[in-house]
Amino acid sequence: MDFTEVSLTALRVLRAVADRGSFTAAASELGYTQSAVSRQIAAVERLAGTELVERRRDGARLTAAGQLVLRRATVVLDEIDATARELAGLPAEAGTVRLGWFPSAGAALVPRALTALRRSEPALTVTTREGSTTALVRALRAGRVDLALVASAPPYRPLDAQAPPLVVRTLVEHGLCLAIPAGHPLARGAYVDVAELAGQRWIAGPSGGDDALMGVWPGLDGRPVIAHTARDWLAKLQLVAAGLGVTTVPVALAAALPEGVRMLPVRGGPQERRRLVLARLPGPVSEPVARVARAVRATAVGLEEAAYG
Incomplete structure (x- = not known):
């Protein structure tokens, strides 16, 4: 076995x-055929002398050996890419941090955190990508993002079962609220009783x-009436503003509510809690990554305080 012969393409x-x-x-x-991908994976597994990818009905997942190879490969690939940029006369990206975030975070939290960083850390570059929790965790494991901002619901299980465990820090924890049209009968009070949601x-x-029935108050009796479906949170809120239905919202979206929408707490029944967490791979944290993490946390806390204040 001579793993030094593995190609960059295979990695x-x-x-x-x-x-x-x-x-x-x-x-x-990558712009390859699926058979070409299979051949490259088979080649790197042959050189490694062990299975690196577990083939499953629902996709593919790295084995423990695959995770080890990937961690080392990411360092090599990043160095090769940095060398190529320097040879091409492009600036190095030593001050670049890659942040992944769940969909509703793009309505207020992420833009405000990036705005604050631009003022306090003008030399720092932050690139972002939106994704589901599953996609963002895969991106973390693959070395495609440095930090993943995700929402977690009870019972707050680990984000994945792979080793080593991700480092996860809770930024804020809050209850869900209800977004309703301002002219709706339920908008007259300071809260909505859960019985009124029937x-x-x-x-x-x-x-x-990850987004199954996101927008419907959990635990309601009977089958909910779904009038409209939309993946984008701002689209949901615009539909609410048009008087076409109601939806659930995290408190952090209070700053992004369009005109004609009220956000109210729900009383009675079990309260739905959500944690906003920031995840990363274990190991030393660079100062740029630490600065971005601090800015995201400060923004999340600020939005929470503004919503409840």
């Missing part, structure tokens, strides 16, 4: 498979994946 393919979670998605990202028309996220 890039391994990283894409880890990031995208399937051979098909990795092939699409028979309401809901605006929900598409079912399936």
Whole structure:
């Protein structure tokens, strides 16, 4: 076994498979055929002398050996990419931090955190990508993002079962609220009783994946009436503003409510809690990554205080 003969192409393919979670998605990202991706993975496994990718019905996942190879490969690939940029006369990206975030964070939290960083850290570059929790965790494991901002619901299980465990820090914890049209009968009070939610028309996220029925108050009796589905949180809120239904919202979206929408707490029944967490791989943290983490946390806390204040 001579692992020094592994190609950079094979390592890039391994990283894409880890990031995208399937051979098909990795092939699409890289512009390869699926059979070409399979050949590259088989080649690197042959050189490693062990299975690196677990082939599953629902996609692909790295084995423990695959995670080890990927961690080392990411360092090599980043150095090669940095060298290519320098040879091309482009500035080095030593001050670049890659942040992944869940969809509703783009309505207020992420833009405000980036604005604060631009004022306090003008030399720091932050690139971002939106994704589901599953996609962002894969991106962390694959070395595609440095930090992942995700929302977690009870019972607050680990974000994945792979080793080593991710380092996860809770930024804020809050309850869900209800977004309702300002002219709706339920908008007259300071809160909504859970019993009043029966028979309401809901605006929900598409079912399936991490966002199953996101937008419907959990635990309601009977089958909820889904009037509209939309993945984008601002689209949901605009539908609410138009009087077409109601939806659930995290407190952090209070700063992004359009005109004609009220956000109210729900009383009675079990309260739905959400944690906003920032995850990263274990190990030393660079100062740029630490600065971005501090800015995101300060912004999350500030939005929370403004909503409740």
